[in-house]
Amino acid sequence: MSAAQVLNGLALGALLTLLASGLALIYGLRHVMNFGHGGNYMLAAYLGTSVSAVAGFWTALVVVPVAMFGLGVALEFAVLRPLAGRGPIELAIVLTGIAWMLQNVIVAVYGPQARVMATPAPLDGVVQIGEEPYPAYRLLLIGFGIGSVLLIAAWLRFTRSGLHVRAVSARPDTARMAGVDTGRLGLLVVCLSTAFAGLAGVLAGPYLAVNPGMGDAILITSLIVVVLGGIGSIAGAVVAAVVIGFVQVLGDLVVPSVAALVPYLLLVVVLVLRPRGLMGRVIV
C-alpha cells in the first residue's frame, strides 16, 4: 500500500467522520437516527456550488456551515421537538420523507445534471509525497477530518456542555435529575450535527460529484459506519469511518471488481461476530 493510497483512505475516512460523528452525537443524546442527514449534506454541497461561484470556495466553506447550523434550529423546532414523543422509527421515516422532499426541491432548482465545483487555489495543484505527486486538496480534507475529531474530543472532554452531553448519553435520567438542561443541549447537538454535514457537503464538492444521488449514497455509507462503530458511540464512529475509508481503498487494490460491495460485507461480518459494533456497549 503506497503513501498515496493511505492518504486516499484517510480522505474518504475524513468525510465519513464528519457525517457519522454528527449522526452518533444526536443518537447518543436523543436516540434519534437522522435519516435526513444525507439530504442536509446534499443541500450543503449545492449551496456550496452557488456560494463559491459568487464569493469563492473559502467563503462558502464558512458561510454554508453557518447557514446549516441555522437549519439545525429549524429542524429542532419544526420537527424534532413537536415529534419528541414519537418512537425512533417513526422519526426515521419522517426525516426520510423530509429529505426526499428536499432532494426534489434541490433538483427542481438546480436541474438534474451533476454540478462541478472547482478545486480552490492554492490547493488545485499536487504535492510530492515521496516520489509521487498527490492532489493537495485531499490533504485539506484529511486536515479537516482530524481537526474535527480533535475538536469534538476536546469539546466532550474539557467543556461543561461536553460533560453534560457525555452525562446524558450515559445516564439520561440521572443527568436530568442533576439539573442538566437537556433541551438546550439537544438543540446544540442537532445544530452541530447539521453544521458538520454542511462542512462535509462543501468539502465534498471539489472531491466527489455533486449530483442528485449524492445524499442517499453517503447516508447509507454513514449509517453503516454508525452501526459498525457501535450505534451512538462517537469514538466508534470515528474508528469505523477510517476503517471503511481504508477498506474501500484496499478493496479497489485487491478485488477491484467487487470493491464497492466491501463495506456491506464488512457490516454483515461485524453483525455476525459482534452485534454491538466495534465500540458499542449496548447491543444494537
Added chain:
Amino acid sequence: MTAHHAATVATPLPEAQPLLAVRDVTVRYGRFTALRDVTLDVREGAFHGVIGPNGAGKSTLMDAVTGSRRPAAGSVLFDGREIARSRIAARRRLGISRSFQRTSIFPELTVGEQLGLVGDHLGDQDVDAVLEIMSLAALRDRVAGTIAYGDQRRVDIALALLGKPRLLVLDEPAAGLSVEETDTLFEHLRTLVRERGVTALVVEHDVDAVFASCDTVTVLDLGQVLRSGDARTVRSDPAVIAAYLGSAA
C-alpha cells in the same frame, strides 16, 4: 409478626440432593462483581426466601438461576444437571419458571389467550386449574393490559405456573402491592408450595412477609451470602441483625 410458622419446617439441612444447587457462582458486569462465590441449596418442596439490601445481588442471583445472565465462574445445578450455560427457554422446559418484579405479561392478549398460548406450548392442558388457583377465572376474557395492576401481577405468576414447573422463581412479588394484597398473595404462594408440590425461590424486599412465609432464608450482602438456613435461626443471627435487620427485627 408471626414466627411460629417456621416451626413447621421439618429439616434444617437437606440430606437428599437439592433441587437447585448454586455452587461458587460469580457474576460480573464489566469490572463490577455483582455476585462473588455464592453457594446456595434449595431443597425440593421448600419455600425459600432471599433477602438483602439494595445492591446485594438478589436480582443477579435470579438472573443466574433463570438464564438471562451467565455466571463468569461456578455452576448452577438443577436436579443434579448443570444448567449454568443453558438458554432461558431450555431452563423453562426443564421446569424453572419465573415471575417479574415489573409484571411481564402480554398486554394485548386476553388473560385466557395468553395462558392458552403458553399452556399449549408447554403441554399443559389444565389452564383452568391455574386460572382457578390464581383467582383469575372471572377475568379470562379481559384484555390483560386493561385489568387492575394487582390482577396483572397474578396473571404474571399464572404464566409462570403453567407446565407444572418444579422451581418457581419469584422476583419481588409484593412490590407495589398493599399490605392486604401482599398477605393474600403470600397465602396463595404458600398454598401452591404445599398443595402443588412446587418449590419456590422468592426474592423479596418485604422482610416480614419472607419470615412469615418462608421456611428457609438466605441473606445476601454486597454480592456474598451472609447467612443461609432455616428462617428462625437466620432471623435471630447477630450478624444478620447487625448488618441488615437492625432494630426492625
Added chain:
Amino acid sequence: MAATVLGLFLPTFLADPYLVTVLVRGLTLGLAGLAVGLLNQQLGLVSFGIGAFFGLSCYAFSILTTRFGWGPTAAAAVALLGVIALAALLGAVVVRVKALSFVMVTLAIAQAFFVAAGLAGLKDLTGGDDGLLVEFSGELAGLRQSDLLDPESAWPLVWTVVVVVVALTAVMVRSRFGTRLRAIKQNEERMRYSGFDPYRDKILVFVVSAAIAAVAGVLQALTQGLASPDILGFHLSGNALVAALIGGSATVIGPMVGGVVFAFGQSALSDSGNLQFFVGLSLVVVVVILPGGAVPATIRWTRSAARRVKDRLL
C-alpha cells in the same frame, strides 16, 4: 369470495387498458408493501430494504430466462427458492438486531444489491445500469410472454396470484403461529421465559416476508418485461414502505390498497417531475397525522360521516 371471483373480470368492467396497467403495477407494489407490512405488524420491525428480495427475484427470473434460456415456470420456481434460501441466511443475522438498527441494516442490504447489479464485472448478466430486457419462450400458466406483457390478458394470472398470496398471509396471521408472533412482539422476554424460541419464529416471518416480495418481483419481470437496478435499491423499498404506511399494516388488505393508491398517484404525478416530493410528503403526513394508515383513517371517517348522515335522515 364473490368479490375475488368477480375481480377476475375487472378489465371487462373497466374497459380501459390504461387503468388495468396501473392496477397491475399497483398490486405488484402492493405485494411488496404487504411484505413490509407483515414484518411491521407481526414483529414491529420496519424494513427500508424490501427491494433487495423483490429485485433479486426479478433479476434471477430475468437472468435465468433471458441469459440461460430457461422456461418461465422453472425460472420462477428457482427465483423464489433462491430468495427464500438467501432470506433464511440473512434473517439469521438481521432479526437479532434492535428495531432501529434493523431499519439501517435492511437499507444497507438493499443498497448492496443495488451496487452489485451495477458492477461492471456482472454487466453481461445484469445489463449494468441499463437493466435487462426479459425475453423467454414457453408458457407460464398457459400464457406466452406477449400475453403477459399485455395487462388485460395477464390480469387473471396477476389477480389469482394476488388473491392467493393475500389469503395465505391472512390465514397465517390468524393462525396459532400468528398469535405467537403477536405475543413475541408484545413481550419477547416473557416468551423466552415461557419456553418459546422467538429467534426461530422471527427468522421464519422474515423469510415469509421475503417470499412475498419475491412473488411480486417475478410478477414485475413477467408483466413489465424489465429488470432495472432501481427496483433493488432505496427507490422501490421506499415506495413499498409508503404503500404499507398509506394502507396501514394492521390488515393484509391495507398494503394492497396502499399500493394501488400509490400507483394511481404515481401515474398522475410522474409527468410533473415532482413525484419524489409527494412521496416524501405522504411519508410525513401518514406518520405524523394518520399513524394507522391513510386508508383505514379514510374508511373510519367515511363510516362515521355515513352514520351521521343516516342519523340525521332517520
